[in-house]
Amino acid sequence: MLNKSPSQQFGFYFFIVKQVPLSAVWHQVGTCKFGLDPQTTVLDLNCRTHDVENLYVVDGSFFPSMGAVNPTLTIIANALRVSDRLKNNYES
Numbered sequence: 747m748l749n750k751s752p753s754q755q756f757g758f759y760f761f762i763v764k765q766v767p768l769s770a771v772w773h774q775v776g777t778c779k780f781g782l783d784p785q786t787t788v789l790d791l792n793c794r795t796h797d798v799e800n801l802y803v804v805d806g807s808f809f810p811s812m813g814a815v816n817p818t819l820t821i822i823a824n825a826l827r828v829s830d831r832l833k834n835n836y837e838s
C-alpha cells in the first residue's frame with residue numbers, strides 16, 4: 747500500500763491549496779495563453795500567435811492558468827512538441 751501513488755490508493759489525486767501573496771509567487775504564467783479563440787487567447791494550440799503567421803511563443807506564458815505543481819518540465823515538453831511540429835512542417 748505504501749508504494750502506491752495517491753491515485754492508486756484513493757482513486758483520485760488531491761492537492762492542498764494555500765493562498766499566497768503576490769510577492770511569493772514564483773510561477774508566473776499565462777501572459778500569452780494558448781487556446782482556440784483569438785478574442786480571448788494570444789496563441790493557437792500549437793503556440794503560434796493568432797495575429798502573426800511565423801511567430802511562436804514557447805515559454806511559460808502559454809499556460810492558460812497555473813497548475814498545482816511546478817511548471818518547468820511542462821514548459822520544456824511543450825517547447826519540444828512545438829519544435830518537432832515546426833521541424834516536420836519545414837521538412838515537408
Ligand SMILES: Cc1cc2nc3c(=O)[nH]c(=O)nc-3n(C[C@H](O)[C@H](O)[C@H](O)COP(=O)(O)OP(=O)(O)OC[C@H]3O[C@@H](n4cnc5c(N)ncnc54)[C@H](O)[C@@H]3O)c2cc1C
Pocket residue numbers: 772773774804805806807816817818819821
Ligand atoms: C525562486 C524560484 C524558484 C523556482 N523553482 C522552481 C522549481 O523548483 N521547479 C519548477 O518547475 N519551476 C520553478 N520555478 C519556476 C520556473 O523557474 C519558471 O516557471 C520557468 O523558468 C519559466 O521559464 P520561461 O522560459 O517561461 O522563463 P524564464 O526562465 O524566466 O526565461 C526567460 C528568459 O528571457 C530572458 N529575457 C528577458 N527579457 C529579455 C530580452 N528583452 N531580451 C533577451 N532575453 C530576455 C531572461 O533573461 C531569461 O533567460 C521557480 C521560479 C522561481 C522564481
